[in-house]
Amino acid sequence: MTLSRRTFMAGAAAAPLAGALPRLALAEMTIGEATLTTVSDGNLVLPGGFVFDTMPQDELPALLQEFGLSRDRVTPECNLALYRDGTHTVLFDVGSGPDFMPSAGKIVDSLDAAGVAPEDVTHVLFTHAHPDHIWGLLDDFDEPLFYEATCLMGRAEWDYWWNPETVDTIGEARAAFAVGAKRRMEAIEDSVEFFDDGDEVLPGIAAVATHGHTPGHMAFELRGGSDAALVVGDAIGNHHAAFRKPHWESGADHDKQSAIAVRQMLLDRLASEQMPLVGFHLPQGGMGRVERDGDAYRFVGG
Template sequence: MSMNRRNFLFAAAATPALATAPKPVLASSPAKNSFQGTYRFTVGDATVTALLDGYLDAAPQMIPGFDEATILPALEKAQQKLYPGGVRIPVNAFLVEHNGQRILIDAGTSSFLGDTLGDLNKALAAINVSADTIDVIALTHIHPDHSGGLIDANGQAVFANAQIAVGQTEYSFWHDDGIMASVPESSRGFFQIARNTVAPYADRMIMHSGEQDVLPGLTSLPLPGHTPGHAGYLLQSAQEQLLFWGDLVHMTALQFDNPNLTIAFDTDAKQTVATRLGMFDRAVADNLLVTGAHLDFPGLGKVRKAADGYAYQPAPWQYGA
């Protein structure tokens, strides 16, 4: 298993504080509002709640080949703009209530990435769900904006009764001392954060590989590229489906029109693009309802073919769900 050294160097250069500071920041942003975002909807017999952990700004130097002449019109088309810190993207997690279980897809950031993030627990509180009632946390991968919320300021487990589901490839990658030693020192903080966030759950891990039934109605789906073991989860209930595709897309306004656009934290840019294109085609062919950690909140919609590639069609609001 190998690491794309160039991308790790790029990511480290863009955000050197990630490896050294206790509260690393991706890009400077104004203080956040007190809004806690939740949106509840149904998929067959399952109830799903989108939970907004906050937002971050992807600075231009984090987007290889950033071209303002192309980026600005694309953002404007999506009724968005380029902020002083860069392209603004949300960080979402999802609560699935199905078959008598509460399953969290990803766990937010806690305090790892600055003060515009870390609202997952507030969002859960807004729907009267306490951390100790979560049964399983299914991680798409072990980056800090997905696993940071697993631990508190003392490194202890936030979810006292939860098991952690994660891909075997993903877990092994971040726990491989040889790979960690081979990357620049400024990038090793990612490995330590990954190890620290899952460590309190070491005796309650559900490891999966390939397309595997992780739980009844929830199947893992390998989506490598962003990280070596990056995975999605396909929820199936009463003939309906929803794909949680993790970080397949970071920038809703940009990466459907231009699926070749990557971000510095994609460990293998070429594989990331190949995986994205393959999943776009599958989502179109199967008419899949999809959601993701960085799709514009609440991040629920479908992929459509367009004359110049692909388009994202937000799903209509489910009233009274």
């Protein structure tokens, strides 16, 4: 297995909240005869409390200092996985699109840097339906961006966001998430295909249930010959607390206890097997490995 990194800088001016030029970072590896690349959708700009409010406040300052983080604001990368095997061009999630926040929604430029046009994508596989993962289904004109692609989503995830009661039970702060997800899902409802835990979604790509961050969150295990990698979506949502304190609750997770159990299971497996992973919000293009560090873990990019 080979792994390389290329970085592209967009020429446009920085988004008002981003604080820097959007990065079209690409990390790449081979899996058998296929290529797995990460393509950037930009970054999010979130209040720190979205992640940190549920964590032990007396222990949090040491973690923030270790990673040079602000308690007030986090700016995680958004890294989509792109898989090409010569027959299929598969995009895992579709990014934020034009309507979520100005620092994100850069996927078209990033795909172009990787030599891929939206119409080249044959399949879109969703980890889950949060705004930064599904709102990019529609372009500036509210038309499907990946109009040649077959869209696939885990059955439990679809059922949760399609349920009309979700908008009233998800909480006022996230009601827009439900409205936005439903609108995008309506655009593909006549053609979407569903899968369940353990299904081989496409040749060499198997679904792995990682519920917790959302009720039906899915990861994907990719295999080719002796090579393998795991696309984890937001099941491992950052490079700091998720690795150093995987037992801490994250404010970003829907079912916090389920998310903790999934996170600990994935970190243990990835460290034991030394299987590469792609994390949507991990740094350096999102591709790397997990290493044990005492009774915790650390992310090693590249």
